[in-house]
Amino acid sequence: MTSLQISRTMQLAEPQIRSILESYGPSGMSILTKAQMDGSMKIIHQWQQKQKQKLQQQHPDVTASNNKHQTTNTQEQRTAAVLIPICAVNSIPSVLFTLRSSKVTTHKSEISFPGGHTDHTERLVESPEETALRETQEELSGIYYDEDGANNDENVKLYDYTDGINILGTLQCVPSLRGMPVTPVIGTLTYDLSCDDPKNLHHIFPGNKDEVERVFAMSVEELIQVETAEPLPRLGKGALGPVFPVTETKNDDEEEEDVVIGKIWGLTAIILRPVLKNILRPVFLDGKIDTRISAIRNAAL
Numbered sequence: 001m002t003s004l005q006i007s008r009t010m011q012l013a014e015p016q017i018r019s020i021l022e023s024y025g026p027s028g029m030s031i032l033t034k035a036q037m038d039g040s041m042k043i044i045h046q047w048q049q050k051q052k053q054k055l056q057q058q059h060p061d062v063t064a065s066n067n068k069h070q071t072t073n074t075q076e077q078r079t080a081a082v083l084i085p086i087c088a089v090n091s092i093p094s095v096l097f098t099l100r101s102s103k104v105t106t107h108k109s110e111i112s113f114p115g116g117h118t119d120h121t122e123r124l125v126e127s128p129e130e131t132a133l134r135e136t137q138e139e140l141s142g143i144y145y146d147e148d149g150a151n152n153d154e155n156v157k158l159y160d161y162t163d164g165i166n167i168l169g170t171l172q173c174v175p176s177l178r179g180m181p182v183t184p185v186i187g188t189l190t191y192d193l194s195c196d197d198p199k200n201l202h203h204i205f206p207g208n209k210d211e212v213e214r215v216f217a218m219s220v221e222e223l224i225q226v227e228t229a230e231p232l233p234r235l236g237k238g239a240l241g242p243v244f245p246v247t248e249t250k251n252d253d254e255e256e257e258d259v260v261i262g263k264i265w266g267l268t269a270i271i272l273r274p275v276l277k278n279i280l281r282p283v284f285l286d287g288k289i290d291t292r293i294s295a296i297r298n299a300a301l
Contacts, residue, residue: 004159004191004192004193004194004204005191005192005194006190006191006192007087007088007091007188007189007190007191007192008091008192009088009091009092009093009192010086010087010088010166010188010189010190010192013086013093013188013283013284014166014168014188016282016283016287017086017168017169017186017188017279017283018168018169020278020279020282020283021168021169021186021279022169027172028169028170028171028172029171029172029274029278029279030171030172030274031171031172031174031184031270031271031274032174032235032270035236036235036236036239037175038236039234039235039236039237039239040175040234040235040236041175041179042236043177043233043234043235043236044175044177044178044179044234045179047177047178047179048178048179078117078118078180079117079118079128079180079181079182079183080115080116080117080118080131080176080180080181080182080183081115081116081118081128081129081131081132081135081182081183081184081185082112082113082114082115082132082135082182082183082184082185082268082271083113083114083115083132083133083135083136083165083185083187084113084184084185084186084187084271084272084275085113085114085136085165085187085188085189086186086187086188086189086280087188087189087193087217088189088192088193089192089193089194089195089198089217089219090192090193090194090195090198091192092198092219092221093219093220093221093280093283093284094193094198094217094218094219094220095217095218095220095223095272095280096114096189096201096205096215096216096217097111097112097113097215097216097217097218097246097264097268098111098112098113098114098139098140098207098211098212098214098215099111099212099213099214099215099216099261099262100112100211100212100213101209101210101211101212101213102213103210103211109213109262110262110266110268111246111261111262111263111264111265111268112267112268113184113268113271114132114135114136114139114140115131115132115135115136115182115185116131116135116138116139117131118131119131119134128170128183128185129167129170129185131183132167132183132185132187133161133165133167133187136161136165137161138208138211139207139208139211139212139215140159140205140207140208140212140215141158141159141161141205141206141207141208142206142207142208142209142212158203158204158205158206159191159204159205160190160191163190164189164190164191165187165188165189165190166187166188166190167185167186167187168186168187168188169185169186170183170184170185170186171183171184171185171186171271171275174267174270174271176267177234177267182267184271184275186275186279193217197248198216198217198218198219199214199216199217199218199246199248199261200214200216200248201214201215201216201217202214202215216246216261218244218246220276220280220281220284220285221284221285223244223272223276224276224281224285226244226245227242227243227244227273227276228242228243228244228245229241229242229243230243230265232265232266232270234266235270241265241266241269241270242265242269242270242272242273243263243264243265243269244263244264244265244269244272245260245263246260246261246262246263246264247259247260247261248261
């Protein structure tokens with residue numbers, strides 16, 4: 001593993017994050033308001049009906065009742081989880097994201113949290129936490145494990161995924177556009193991500209080349225500053241959804257230019273906004289920990 005140092009920033013923050021999560025009780029912090037959930041479920045139902053009609057047109061020999069049965073079973077069986085990786089980059093509180101590859105079949109070139117479908121087999125029924133950790137390692141490192149636990153690459157040595165991610169809790173499920181329950185899992189990265197460019201962490205997280213174009217981080221402060229909104233029909237007619245533009249600074253002939261990487265939107269932004277508002281801002285920007293983190297940062301300069 002590269003010579004990363006334990007993050008004092010995360011050590012200070014973890015007890016406060018845990019305390020906030022516990023304050024919401026066993027059900028966890030909600031992502032959507034009741035109105036947003038109602039609007040979202042209406043849109044999801046409409047999408048599912050269109051998919052069923054499309055399937056009937058493609059396979060007219062399949063009866064409507066069979067389609068309904070198959071759709072229901074699929075939605076009941078499939079679940080997913082994402083990790084919200086809270087980290088320190090050069091001691092600065094940040095959040096880690098992936099820029100998806102243009103090679104993937106869905107959500108091409110979109111920015112998201114690491115995560116994916118839960119494995120349900122005869123031998124294994126994953127918890128949301130286990131799903132989030134497995135998918136995070138696969139996406140960030142490009143490592144895949146077989147049934148015997150053997151990995152396919154040496155990239156695992158770049159970051160200690162066993163002890164390098166602390167799970168602090170989960171939030172309430174939020175439905176994907178296809179109606180799949182997605183559980184957001186809150187975790188912190190144990191080590192400080194020392195780097196020259198937070199928008200490209202390839203030296204630590206090379207990424208799965210088939211799924212991830214790059215792994216990058218944005219500071220909590222920057223995320224709060226750049227937030228805007230745009231229409232998001234999945235939350236209901238006329239609803240606005242949060243959007244977080246992502247840019248990086250390029251030096252060309254001694255001139256600096258901001259280049260757009262993409263934007264955080266859709267389900268990722270829907271999850272991110274309440275996490276910023278209710279957890280990360282109170283801990284890192286509004287609370288006493290801010291002063292203590294500043295002292296750590298200044299001492300490192």
